[in-house]
Amino acid sequence: xxxxxxxxxxxxxxxxxxxxxxxxxxxxxxxxxxxxxxxxxxxxxxxxxxxxxxxxxxxxxxxxxxxxxxxxxxxxxxxxxxxxxxxxxxxxxxxxxxxxxxxxxxxxxxxxxxxxxxxxxxxxxxxxxxxxxxxxxxxxxxxxxxxxxxxxxxxxxxxxxxxxxxxxxxxxxxxxxxxxxxxxxxxxxxxxxxxxxxxxxxxxxxxxxxxx
Numbered sequence: 001x002x003x004x005x006x007x008x009x010x011x012x013x014x015x016x017x018x019x020x021x022x023x024x025x026x027x028x029x030x031x032x033x034x035x036x037x038x039x040x041x042x043x044x045x046x047x048x049x050x051x052x053x054x055x056x057x058x059x060x061x062x063x064x065x066x067x068x069x070x071x072x073x074x075x076x077x078x079x080x081x082x083x084x085x086x087x088x089x090x091x092x093x094x095x096x097x098x099x100x101x102x103x104x105x106x107x108x109x110x111x112x113x114x115x116x117x118x119x120x121x122x123x124x125x126x127x128x129x130x131x132x133x134x135x136x137x138x139x140x141x142x143x144x145x146x147x148x149x150x151x152x153x154x155x156x157x158x159x160x161x162x163x164x165x166x167x168x169x170x171x172x173x174x175x176x177x178x179x180x181x182x183x184x185x186x187x188x189x190x191x192x193x194x195x196x197x198x199x200x201x202x203x204x205x206x207x208x209x210x211x212x
Contacts, residue, residue: 001027005190008035013134018089018110021136025068025090032069032093039190041071043197044129046187047158048075050199051127054154054182059083060124065111065145066131070097076127077102085123087111111141121150129158132170139173146177151204155179161186161194178203 002011012024028035051062058080064073067086076084087107088094094106109117111131126145131137149155164171174181179200187195 003035005035005037005039013136015135018112022089022091022110025088026092029069029090029092029096032096033071040130042187043158043189043195044072045075046185046195046197047127047129047156048072048079050183050185050197051076051125051154051156052079052081054156054199054201055125057124061085061122063087063118063123063126063145063148064103065126065128065141066137067097067103068093068130070100070102072127072129073097073102074100087117111137111144113140115140115144115147118148120147122148123153124150125154125156127156127158132157132159133163138167139170142170142173142177146179146202149202151202153202154182155200155202157198157200158195159198161196164196174198174200178205 002008059082062076062081062084064084064086067073067088070086073084073086084103085105085107086094086097086103087109089108089110091108094108097103098106107117126149128145132141145155179202181198182201183199185197187197189195
């Protein structure tokens with residue numbers, strides 16, 4: 001297994017089957033936090049804070065989609081959130097997050113494939129960091145998260161700015177789901193990589209939806 005941050009990111013971004021990607025994260029789980037360090041942590045922290053601004057009710061039901069080792073969950077916990085659930089494709093990443101004790105529940109599922117894993121309109125808010133990226137998750141995950149989000153719910157997506165700009169299909173799906181962009185902030189990870197923190201609000205169904 002590679003050791004430098006650059007080597008690790010190249011390795012994890014390689015195009016592989018979904019089960020192989022999960023196995024890679026299983027292998028990486030025990031050293032993930034230390035390997036990425038403070039240079040990465042600013043992104044999940046910023047995403048958690050963005051969600052806190054969008055949904056002030058600390059008992060709101062929140063899904064950390066692609067929670068990994070729980071970096072975003074740690075910040076939500078520090079901010080006083082008590083009803084946060086973790087979902088990830090890697091059992092070992094979830095095991096690390098479980099030891100931190102910052103989530104109410106833990107679920108193993110692939111965001112790209114398991115649209116029926118949660119009932120529709122289950123969550124008041126969803127946050128996802130480092131998940132919608134190269135050879136990981138894409139437009140299907142966005143549509144699945146939309147299904148799981150309640151009307152008027154908030155969703156925060158942390159995504160590499162250069163990656164989003166290069167993905168026409170992904171940019172299009174953000175315009176076709178019923179989400180209104182409320183805020184955009186940018187943080188820098190690993191000294192020079194820009195991550196966009198996008199906060200959306202799911203629109204309530206209007207008369208035009210009832211007519212369809």
